[in-house]
Amino acid sequence: MRRVLSLWLPWLLGCWLCRALPVHAAPYEVEPEVSGELDLLALAEEGAISRETLAALLALRRAGVDPRLATRATLYGLPGLTYADVDVLLRARMRRRDAGGRATKHGRARASGAAGSDSPGGLTEEEERRLASFLVRREPGLSGDARLLMAFAASDPLLPPVALQVRAGGLAGMRAGVLLSLARRRLGPLQRDERRRALVVEAPGPAVLLPKLYAHWTGERASVLAGTYRLGFGQRLTLDTTALPSPEGFLPDDGVRPPGALERECLVGGTGCEPEERLSDVTPDFAWDEGFRGLVGTVRGPVGTGAELSLTGFGSYQLRSLARHAVLDRSACVDSRGGCRAPDVLVPLSGSRVEKLTARTLPGVFQEWAGGGNATLSLSPRAQVGVTGWAARPVWSPEGARLDFQPSARYPAGGGFGAVGLDAAWGRGAVDLFFEGTRSFDVAPDGGGGFGAVQRTVLSGARHEVELALRYYGRDFANPYSGATSGPDTLEGLRVRNELGARVRYLQRAEGAWRVRGQVDAWTLPADGAVPGTAGTAHLRASARADWLVWPRFQPSLQVELRDSGLGTGGACSGEAEVDASQEGTSPCSSGRYGVVARVRSEVADGVTVAVQYGHARVEAPDAEGPRYDGQAVLDVRLRPAESVKLGARVVWKDEDLSERRRLRQELRAAVDAGWAAFERVTARARYAWVLDLKDASVARVPPDPPRHLFHLELETRF
Template sequence: MSSLVSFVQGAGRVRPACLPILLTLWFLLAAPGARAEPYETEPLIDDEADLRALYEDGVLSEEDFETLRELLRTGVDVRTATRETLYALPGLTWAQVDALLAYRVRVEGSFAPEDLVKDGVLSARQFRRLRPFLTGEERGERDVSGHLRLLSAYGVADALVPPVLLQARVDGPLGFRGGGVASLTRRRLGSVRYDPRRRALVAELPSLVPQLPKLHVRWEGEHASVLVGTYRLGFGQRLTLDTTGRPAPDGFVPDEGFHMPGDPERRCMLAGTGACTAEGAQGRVTPDFGWTEGFRGVAGTVRGQVAGMALSFTGFGSHQSRDLSQYELFDVKNREAPDVLAVLPGKQVPGAAHFVSRTLPDVFHELAGGGHATVGFSPRAHVGLTAWGAWPVWAVEGVVLDLREYARYPGGGGYGAVGVDATWGAGPVNLFLEGARSFSGPLGAGGGFGAVQRTVLGDRKRELELTLRYYGRDFDNPYSRAVSSPDEFEGLRARNELGARLRYLHQTEDGAWRMTGRVDVWTQPPGGEVSGTLHLETSARVDYVGVPGLQPSVWVEHRNKDLGSNGPGLCFEGNAGTLPGGAPVPCAGEQYRVAGRVRLDPTEGLTLAAQYQHTLVGSRQRTGSFQEDGGALLEVLVRPLPSLRLHGRASWRDEDLSENTRLTQTLRTSLEVAWAAVAELGTRARYELALDLKAPVGARTPPELPQHLFRLELEGHF
């Protein structure tokens, strides 16, 4: 403990007031019986709507929500899934995964998921949490089965056709499966071209256009599998290549990801003379459904056994169109970011009207390919090699474009990475290691090194994880999803960072108490223009489930962007200013948050939940104290019939409790009705009312009008 205090004091000169918090967290981490999991909480859900509610309530982080959402959509078959795939399920440690694999060998893979509880592999509570993520049930005599989802959203103020999305998935005979996503967009810009007279890009105004962003067909056999279409893939410690978001990726999975429409956005997307009418400039409209851009092409895996060793090879090729923000582009000849002009109705040439903060579709086509080879010596020991490369082919003719330094992809030409990963485990110890070298620019002259090492110690009840990471300043790998801090360097998170993260979870033998926590410290590697700033993130959470039907939870968080510069009056969000050369000066403030949540299940058909969180955050508007934010919610879930479910929510958010003229102050209420008239057909409708609580007089921006939002979802199984 004294070594930790000396380290923090010497590195960052932490205020004495912060030491009790750090010492308390260190004591918790040092206590026996701690373990770490990929998720900070174990969600208790029935469907995707419940998962999204936890994300909106702040219970799940954005990264955890996206990973669990995709896992929920694709499903996991516990009878055939790999060790890494099983670890992605919420609530399982490596020891519990190994116990499940041992059970699977013992019964030769012939069991129903419910047998895991009957035979003592999982507790009833664990299985209840995992059940929505499991798939692979027997289909009986049907050779073909699947489901369809039709979704739409609408706002009362909309003057456009509502956005629509259709998702389909089919399971066929002989190991064939397929799926796709089709969407009707109204806010997506049209084709982009270059106007040499104005030295600017020109984009067509949005129109009603059907899109097919996701489509795949795959075949799975005993020793091989192939997928044609859209997919995501990853390996090892997510350092060299990962687009899955899973905590332990192991190959490719279908890409069917999409995003629900967010809050209504400004109807007018233009600025300049004659851009929009007064009514269009003030109005709001529901955004389109969005989707992720994974890979699109072919991926395949071959597996086998040679001399007692498990061999696996995965290869992939992709031709994917990439969308970019207009601010990520750079005109090489004119040495400036190009404007994006619009041709208004009734005019032949673009005028002064230009797009503001819009995504440009299909700016370049990415040709990518690579592979991964693995040699497995045991279920817990293997060595792998990953290599991939990509080349952008610009779709806009007449201009030489490149990417700015803060774009998501490296500029100057092609890019790629090569890495080696290894895993070893024995008894309660699991070791993971991966090192990689990225390449970018002409002839691969650019790029840098990165490394991740994880040590996991524990059993089925106790586990502790220490992750060490190093990402060089030039490690410009756009497809690295390794453990990293939330800040970015030149558009990437896993870059210019040296850090250590300690995560834990402790569960009592009777399962009544569950405690999780994390301490993450990082800085910039030596040798850069800016180095030595020490950042800190800590969190701790306690859940009690000892009383049936009652689950109280409490969690605290602390973030410090510069341990050497503490106190109120320092900004936490955005930048503190700019240097003489124009470079931004990062904020160096702090944020403290404490929250509590109580879930009550008095009967099988009724669930109540209440939550409150209070935040202290540094702000330049408060020189002598911290800005205080508040948030609360109430939730009621009623199931009067097995086929009918009513879900009501009311949430309040105030970003500065001391005044009501500057920041976000909202009240949202919603009612969702889900009804399954027959087993194969379900309907879900949601109404949401959003109120802006800012003062109508004296506010810097006038409060928004009340927003009435509707969502409709139809789902059918066959």
């Protein structure tokens, strides 16, 4: 039966997608109607969006989009907007400028006959409501915001972790931002103990950290930033740390991630902790991505008639953390190809006692010097060509240690690495073409660099959009700062490597009536990876979703998905897949997943929305005796009793194997959240979550976790 599905279902689904003539706007699985970061995290937790979508939406929300000023690529990054929609917005903006800034009478009108909008950004009322959490309105004069974040569990024996974000600016084109964090269990710097001939760190303890700080000046033809930033260009193949679908340079970086699941309080093995510390769980500290830190600037100016040249240069000095298992000690193991165990890290305790560190991540393991730039010649808003290049070199922090990267690390071993690439874009009418080709380079013993290429063709109309994306990444294409699309397979810590694939996305809709979206993504491994014999292994992912939007009180949707690894090889597992806890819910070697999700959303009354969802999936794994069946149910209730008050409740039941209750994830999660705009510019938000482990204690391989009570608090003020 599985072989029949593997052979026929992809073909039938592909035929249906071609007949639908359709694809997606920016690559998001859903058009989220959210009001905060915790809502996005909840969508990722239940599998509605992938980790890539979560990262992009969080970055987009933090950066903010002003539809009156945003470029075509930035507007396209907003959920639900196609290139056709964006071009209508830009034409309306141009008409308003030609009219001397006066809003035109007609505004924006869609081909579907929808009424226009008189909003300065040109968005319809429904779009402004749906995208409210991503939109900003930057006015002249001093403005800013501050957010105080806190998270804790009822079982925490420590003070809760705290993060503070502050942004301000608006005078003379200057803006500044800072991120402060209180960490309760911060490890000390990694050092080399010559007497013990081992790596050591100071015992974990409290610390006040300043991980993000920037000052940003923007002028008419230039922009300069000193501090922390993200950077990306083209099709994200040569360089991208922004996570945005269409990056166009640099962004200030002051982002922070709320704590996730609870973890053990004790970070030291043996007798390094008191008995109660070894058994108790605590809320993790706040976390953040380590982007670039240094100086970056862009200048632009006209070239000839109608063309514009943009030049961007950057330099970075960043102290980077590294997973403990990704560290290689050259003094103990010269040839890493034979398999070298990660070195133990010791923690000196009272007296002369030492114990092994059990924490997964080591802060400040190496210093990275990086620099490069981009030059882009824009012949028109839809035609441009650019070149990007960068290089980096790691310098290991512990003096006297001969450290390097393990083969499983995302960084090439041996020393410096980098990439150089060429990108181009052209569009006319309903068609847009994009291309980027890149050559990576490194000094790894078995590397030296390789080639990668991405090509996208987008056909965008009034009611549908189709995208075909082709990609090739060579076996030696080792680029740790590539954000290009790829499958979940990893080779030596990198997803954008050893892959030949094609992806089709679609979106087709009738305004206010229905919407259909989906994608088919197929790829193969051109060469052997970490496991010999994986060359030629084929993988397939496909999904489709239909929403009926005619009646607000009854809006059903249906989604089907197909994931298959090892097509034509009897379901062999490549052993290279990366676990995606936000979406997969399966082991890395799962060879098949076939699921369906049914959802009904209803606007019961003004300010009252209820959504009910159930998903069922069949999962096949090569190491299992037979298939297993997963189930997930969601009940979501949203209330707005007053303009200044938002209330919500969410119940999620998840079972990763309906036939037994002894090993995989089986839990019930209930959450209640509230938001209150106490004053015109002050907002308080709170969320309480209760998590119950449903595994049977009498037969479970690992004792089920006790009930957990989790709290998130947020206070935000704007000025």
